Amino acid sequence: VAALQDEKNSLLSENEVMNDRLEQLDDSLDDPNTVVAKKYFHAQLQLEQLQEENFRLEAAKDDYRVHCEDLEKQLIELQHRNNELTSLAEESR
Secondary structure, three states: HHHHHHHHHHHHHHHOOOOHHHHHHHHHHHHHHHHHHHHHHHHHHHHHHHHHHHHHHHHHHHHHHHHHHHHHHHHHHHHHHHHHHHHHHHHHH
16 A cells, blocks of 8 residues: 555656646747747748648649649640541542
8 A cells, every 4th residue: 555655646746747748838939039039930830831832832732733634625626626537638649
C-alpha cells in the first residue's frame, strides 16, 4: 500500500509539473514576442497562404478540365468533318 501511495504521489507531482509546462507553453503562444509564438503565427500564416493557393489551383484545374472537354468535342467534330470531306473528295475523283 505504501509503495502504491508513493507511486501515486509521484505521479501526481509529475502531473502538476506537466500541467505547469503546458500552461507555460500556452502563455508563450499568447505572448507575440516569444520565439515559439512567432513560429506558430508564421506557420499559421503559411498554412492560410497555402490553402488559398490550393483553392486557386483547384479552380484553375476545373477551368482547364472544362476547356479540355470543349477541345475534345471540337476534335471529334473536326474528325467527322474531315472524314466527310475525305469521302466527298474521293467521290469527286
